């Protein structure tokens with residue numbers, strides 16, 4: 001099964017809810033409007049600019065990281081998607097009305113045209129028209145609400161909705177068309193941040209993994225380690241959350257599954273000292289990658305900040321460029337809370353990229369769009385389950401379509 005299908009199935013809570021709400025929204029309006037129809041969206045001239053179709057992305061790497069060699073110090077630019085078409089001004093609440101179409105708060109939507117019935121063959125074969133609804137202010141407001149409910153954030157929901165209205169305002173649209181249009185807009189926002197974790201020639205490449213307790217750090221390290229191993233890389237893991245014996249044990253289980261050594265230290269010992277030992281071992285063995293798990297106790301931020309900066313200080317004694325990546329792992333089920341976690345962790349550590357986990361267990365998948373829109377930090381991978389292969393590169397188009405409940 002393609003990963004898209006798997007993701008679509010696993011993201012059922014997000015996509016089904018959104019999809020159902022969009023269907024309901026269109027059907028509701030369709031039933032109360034006159035049977036008359038205007039030009040359907042497909043035929044409507046797009047008066048204002050539609051987003052430029054993104055240039056084809058280069059072939060996907062096999063895993064959530066870029067194949068080496070990749071020059072230092074810039075992340076693998078060749079694999080980064082092309083710059084997106086500029087987004088319309090976020091402050092603009094609604095598009096400029098085209099001369100022949102009404103704009104929000106200005107003129108009413110154009111008079112609907114007489115209904116176009118299905119042709120003879122259409123009637124003969126029982127073709128039924130899908131419900132359509134005029135995209136007017138009321139529908140745009142409902143759309144905004146649906147997107148906000150999906151945790152996309154107010155600002156992002158307003159912008160996406162305004163962009164949807166461009167060239168479609170006053171037209172009769174089906175739920176499928178709205179979903180397609182939303183998926184295109186969302187993919188546009190996500191495109192610039194969808195970047196695989198860059199690989200550097202440094203040995204070991206040090207990846208510091210941060211995030212609150214339970215966000216999925218350990219699981220993500222296990223999944224990444226397994227993917228790197230499968231790609232022929234040698235990996236060492238350091239169980240840097242020395243305060244939680246359970247966290248260390250869990251990491252050992254993942255290490256065994258991935259066939260990767262896990263360095264541990266006695267409970268309560270200094271994580272920086274473990275990180276230093278792990279760095280020494282990884283260098284001595286010529287390991288390609290050292291992944292360091294860290295504690296996620298936000299209750300005492302000063303302690304955590306001191307702990308993280310000490311880890312960074314000591315590993316820099318061995319390699320002044322380390323850590324090469326600082327991954328922040330976020331749990332999608334926390335919804336809007338993920339936004340504040342990014343703000344906090346950016347102050348605690350030099351976050352270089354994000355991994356979003358648990359997209360399979362939530363109706364809050366839209367938060368990823370809000371994150372991309374607000375912070376512009378690279379999103380390297382997404383987790384859609386607890387199994388070792390449930391971590392995938394972040395593909396904006398697939399994600400946007402899965403979020404909208406659209407099929408392949």
Ligand SMILES: Nc1nc2c(ncn2[C@@H]2O[C@H](COP(=O)(O)OP(=O)(O)OP(=O)(O)O)[C@@H](O)[C@H]2O)c(=O)[nH]1
Nearest residue numbers: 213214215216217218219247357358383384385386
């Ligand atoms: N459904 C689902 N569960 C996940 C995913 N990623 C992690 N989990 C689960 O989330 C729980 C917490 O994951 P951990 O990897 O232990 O999180 P952590 O950040 O290391 O947590 P601490 O060890 O408490 O710091 C575990 O039960 C994982 O199996 C995912 O993508 N989907």
